[in-house]
Amino acid sequence: MSSTDTLATTRLAVLGLGNMNGAILTGMLAAGLPADNVVATTRSADSAAAKADKYGVRVISNEQDPQANRTAVAEADVVLVGVKPKDIVAALRELSDALPADAVVVSVAAGVTAKTLGSVLRAGQPLVRTMPNTPLTVGSGVVGMAPGEHVSTEQADLIEQLFSGSGLVVRVEESLLPAVVATAGSAPAYLFLFAEAIAKHAEQLGLPRADAERMAAATVKGAGLMLEQGDQTAEQLRTNVMSPGGTTAKAIESFQADGLEDIVARAMDAAAARDREMGEEFTA
Numbered sequence: 001m002s003s004t005d006t007l008a009t010t011r012l013a014v015l016g017l018g019n020m021n022g023a024i025l026t027g028m029l030a031a032g033l034p035a036d037n038v039v040a041t042t043r044s045a046d047s048a049a050a051k052a053d054k055y056g057v058r059v060i061s062n063e064q065d066p067q068a069n070r071t072a073v074a075e076a077d078v079v080l081v082g083v084k085p086k087d088i089v090a091a092l093r094e095l096s097d098a099l100p101a102d103a104v105v106v107s108v109a110a111g112v113t114a115k116t117l118g119s120v121l122r123a124g125q126p127l128v129r130t131m132p133n134t135p136l137t138v139g140s141g142v143v144g145m146a147p148g149e150h151v152s153t154e155q156a157d158l159i160e161q162l163f164s165g166s167g168l169v170v171r172v173e174e175s176l177l178p179a180v181v182a183t184a185g186s187a188p189a190y191l192f193l194f195a196e197a198i199a200k201h202a203e204q205l206g207l208p209r210a211d212a213e214r215m216a217a218a219t220v221k222g223a224g225l226m227l228e229q230g231d232q233t234a235e236q237l238r239t240n241v242m243s244p245g246g247t248t249a250k251a252i253e254s255f256q257a258d259g260l261e262d263i264v265a266r267a268m269d270a271a272a273a274r275d276r277e278m279g280e281e282f283t284a
Ligand SMILES: NC(=O)C1=CN([C@@H]2O[C@H](COP(=O)(O)OP(=O)(O)OC[C@H]3O[C@@H](n4cnc5c(N)ncnc54)[C@H](O)[C@@H]3O)[C@@H](O)[C@H]2O)C=CC1
Pocket: 015, 016, 017, 018, 019, 020, 021, 041, 042, 043, 062, 069, 082, 083, 084, 085, 087, 091, 108, 109, 110, 131, 132, 133, 134, 185, 186
């Protein structure tokens, strides 16, 4: 069976259609998952109508049908659960006996462990923990995935295929998901912060704000594309910009004198630590 055939026949339930599941769904639809194969749920009827319009899939709300999540999963092959970490245990508990036995539950929730999720699912229910990031929405995302013990090779390959049309998929042990959060899940926000800071200060240097924002965005995109080509390391690419005695050398010296590497390391450690902490906070 070709990968297109597999996508064509996969039935997907999307529980919670916020920022992350919206990005994932956009990526999967762009990669060839037929919109007719998808049923999504939201909390309110208004948001169901808006999301149905936005994504072109069937969306049912818990407001209209208190059993919406159970209805959505009843015929699913894959159930993508994109509710907040504090809500995921309750959401899975109320639908666990409505899941087909071979449906793969895919959690995108930060922190909440497979042990916790498995404890509210029926014994043997296939479960994959993932840590995605929002650039999936533009086909350039990252997903760390940790398939659980009841997931077959075919099911793990299917989940990887669903994501890989819109980004880089890396399989990891569950114990490495905090590192994936720090490196990829949260990391778009670091780069957005950098772009924000560049644009703000460019305005201080005299550029109109709108031009500064467009320049920052194009520069982050261009640098990302060069990094992605992979023929030169980040360090080599940086060095190429640094003419001896020139402007960039002064800027990099300033970053290094201010301890940029330590600043990044501390931020990543904080993200990974919060992920582990949420695993202890949100249990069944
Ligand atoms: N935003 C991001 O960049 C990333 C988020 N995540 C994870 O994705 C999950 C969702 O985060 P966001 O999308 O940012 O939050 P969000 O608040 O934008 O989306 C969550 C959605 O779920 C809905 N919801 C809550 N309970 C529900 C239920 N029982 N049934 C149906 N819908 C329900 C909410 O109304 C909301 O629309 C979290 O667990 C987070 O850890 C993971 C990686 C990156």
